Amino acid sequence: MKKVTLFCDGSSLGNPGAGGYGAILRFGTVEREISGAREHTTNNQMELLAVIEGLKALKEPCEVTIVSDSSYVVKGINEWLGGWIKKDFKNIKNPELWREYIYVSKAHKIGAVWVRGHDGHPENERCDILAKQEALKMKEAIK
Amino acid sequence: MNLYFLEFRDPLFGIIIFFIIIFVITALSYWFNKLKKREDYKHLDNFLKQFHEVPSQNELEVLVSKGCLSEKSWLLLANSFTKSGNYEKSIEIYSQLLKVADKTNYRDTLFLLGKTFYMAGFLERAKQTFLEILKNNPRTPQALSYLLLVYEQMKNYTAALDVLEPLSELKKDISVEEAYLNALIILNDVKISSEDKAQKLLEIYKKTNQMTHMIFEYLFRVNPKIAWENLDISKSALIVDILWQCDKKDLNFDIIMQNSFLKELYSAKKYIKEANGSFVFELDLLINLNPNTKATLGFEYVCDNCNQTYPFAFHRCSNCHAIEKMRVELLIVKDYHRDFSEESNSFL
Numbered sequence A: 001m002k003k004v005t006l007f008c009d010g011s012s013l014g015n016p017g018a019g020g021y022g023a024i025l026r027f028g029t030v031e032r033e034i035s036g037a038r039e040h041t042t043n044n045q046m047e048l049l050a051v052i053e054g055l056k057a058l059k060e061p062c063e064v065t066i067v068s069d070s071s072y073v074v075k076g077i078n079e080w081l082g083g084w085i086k087k088d089f090k091n092i093k094n095p096e097l098w099r100e101y102i103y104v105s106k107a108h109k110i111g112a113v114w115v116r117g118h119d120g121h122p123e124n125e126r127c128d129i130l131a132k133q134e135a136l137k138m139k140e141a142i143k
Numbered sequence B: 001m002n003l004y005f006l007e008f009r010d011p012l013f014g015i016i017i018f019f020i021i022i023f024v025i026t027a028l029s030y031w032f033n034k035l036k037k038r039e040d041y042k043h044l045d046n047f048l049k050q051f052h053e054v055p056s057q058n059e060l061e062v063l064v065s066k067g068c069l070s071e072k073s074w075l076l077l078a079n080s081f082t083k084s085g086n087y088e089k090s091i092e093i094y095s096q097l098l099k100v101a102d103k104t105n106y107r108d109t110l111f112l113l114g115k116t117f118y119m120a121g122f123l124e125r126a127k128q129t130f131l132e133i134l135k136n137n138p139r140t141p142q143a144l145s146y147l148l149l150v151y152e153q154m155k156n157y158t159a160a161l162d163v164l165e166p167l168s169e170l171k172k173d174i175s176v177e178e179a180y181l182n183a184l185i186i187l188n189d190v191k192i193s194s195e196d197k198a199q200k201l202l203e204i205y206k207k208t209n210q211m212t213h214m215i216f217e218y219l220f221r222v223n224p225k226i227a228w229e230n231l232d233i234s235k236s237a238l239i240v241d242i243l244w245q246c247d248k249k250d251l252n253f254d255i256i257m258q259n260s261f262l263k264e265l266y267s268a269k270k271y272i273k274e275a276n277g278s279f280v281f282e283l284d285l286l287i288n289l290n291p292n293t294k295a296t297l298g299f300e301y302v303c304d305n306c307n308q309t310y311p312f313a314f315h316r317c318s319n320c321h322a323i324e325k326m327r328v329e330l331l332i333v334k335d336y337h338r339d340f341s342e343e344s345n346s347f348l
Helices: A043-056 A071-086 A095-105 A122-141 B010-053 B057-064 B071-083 B087-100 B102-118 B123-136 B141-153 B157-169 B176-186 B194-208 B212-222 B224-230 B233-244 B260-268 B281-288
Strands: A002-013 A019-028 A030-041 A060-068 A109-114 B295-303 B324-332
Touching: A002 A043, A002 A122, A019 A043, A030 A043, A030 A122, A043 A060, A043 A095, A043 B157, A043 B260, A060 A071, A071 A095, A071 B176, B010 B087, B057 B102, B057 B123, B057 B157, B057 B295, B071 B087, B071 B102, B071 B295, B087 B102, B102 B141, B123 B141, B123 B194, B141 B176, B141 B224, B157 B176, B176 B212, B194 B212, B212 B224, B212 B233, B233 B324, B281 B295, B281 B324
Parallel strands: A002 A060, A060 A109
Antiparallel strands: A002 A019, A019 A030, B295 B324
8 A cells, every 4th residue: 555645734714714725645755735615614624625635636545644733633533433433423513524534535544643733844834825825715706 | 775776796787788888889880870871972962963963154154165075065965955855954055055155056056945945845935046046047947947836836827827938938848838837727716617617628628639637637527528528539548537437427328339448448337338358457357357346446647757656646747847747557456435334444
């Protein structure tokens, strides 16, 4: 299995409001940037969508290390998801997105690592820029 | 009471004194060793610091002007720092060299500084550095090429297009870059509707016959009908990953039946039964495999320019920066989505 690192970040202007996500897929020395936006969304939804879109871009099973500044995403993946599945996402926010995450992550071996946001982590800063750019573009477009 | 105080003539007294002496010696030697170890580490740290720290500006000035260490040696050192991913240190060396070294290699050093800024992700500083080179030497193709990359990363595609003009004056073939940037401008414009985007992208495709994967990736996502109508089926192999992931309801069977590769592809996917085998090993295997076997196609992407392999599709190779050089390779992988059940697969 190829080892890939997925850096990701999400942003929502107003939370909820226009939102964007940014992700960097890194395999060895090469990488690909992914970004996108949604009209009305929350920070957590965008954080999770960044992971989903990043995983969707992988076209073969990989060992993926997700690096995110969102403890919601990191703890969700590493600790809470098993319990949520058992109780069928009852009273859990964003069940559809989590189900999509489970679907797209099925082929991969996943681990998530938390980093402090805005702490000089270059890839996290880049993802933050990508996410904010997309959110701003969306905000301008729906004005 | 006397029972508790042993007399010094008592043989037990001698034994106690003996053990006390041993204990004192052991404790002293333990503390001595610990102190010595600490001193040794301190000395080692000081020694290693010499290699971690780049000399200060004054030290560097003296070293360069006195020729203690040649400029070439500093450049080699900076290059090795860059290769090991320590961009901060190489930037420090280049910056110091630009201040104190002679001006013969000024432009080259400035270019290396800009390139390192770009690699480290300092896009604004990289932009300023390349613009500084171009201010005095506007006909520097390497600086122009990197400035284009910087603008592209900054998502300032219009500025990137402007850079193509001087590149074309330097007799560089810019047709692929132009098509690529124009496609990016359209794809990133949130004010254009998806229908208009599709039309504009098709215009680029028809005009240039390039950016097939990029354009059809979008078209198959937003409007598969238009995508099928405009697809040059001789180019099916270029977008085999997109075609494989296309929903059955979005397929155009009239077109598929006209092309043997497409018939084999969708027979392998078990959407149709129009092929008994294929010259492509992976498709042949899937066509003849028991339908209950959990196997499917996976994809690997190779840059034809530098042979770098990717597990994800790319439009510009991030290793050699070539555009439209992606080749899709087929893989047989386990089909994890058949009989899909929800369960966590975190390895942490």
